[in-house]
Amino acid sequence: MTKDITAIPELDNNTSFIMGLAYKQFRTLANQKLIADFDITLEMQGVLRVLAHLGEVPQQTLAETLHRERSVTKRLVDNCIKRGLVEARKSEINKKARYLALTEKGTKTKELASVCLQKVNTDYYSPLSANEQQLLQTLCKKLIQDNIILGSD
DSSP states (O other): OOOOSSSOHHHHTOHHHHHHHHHHHHHHHHHHHHHHHHSOOHHHHHHHHHHHHHOSEEHHHHHHHHTBOHHHHHHHHHHHHHTTSEEEEEOSSOTTOEEEEEOHHHHHHHHHHHHHHHHHHHHHTTTSOHHHHHHHHHHHHHHOOTTOOBOOO
């Protein structure tokens, strides 16, 4: 017997609706904690993670890595710059290209926020066994298509 979420069968039996609702709930919980503790959002933490992993990159590379529209990425980056987490510089070769890198504050925030998010993850996914969590991740990865760029949510 499956749990009714809305008591509307057309919604409760719609996988996309249920996946979206689960993500929105996780995102809400994560954002509440990140904003309270670090003044950042889950999406901004994504920027910090990419830059920590790749180092200094053009803003376009960041947008492509996050599968986000350029305008959405620009807004995310601008918010990170305002908080002193990311620094931007113009390319010497291509004056239109903006290169991004983490600041010292950005590196520290990313590390502390990662610890915070691990707790949110552990709590949120606790109803699932380790095997179910791995299966969920595997199934979601099967659904993700490379050629779809995400706008703002």
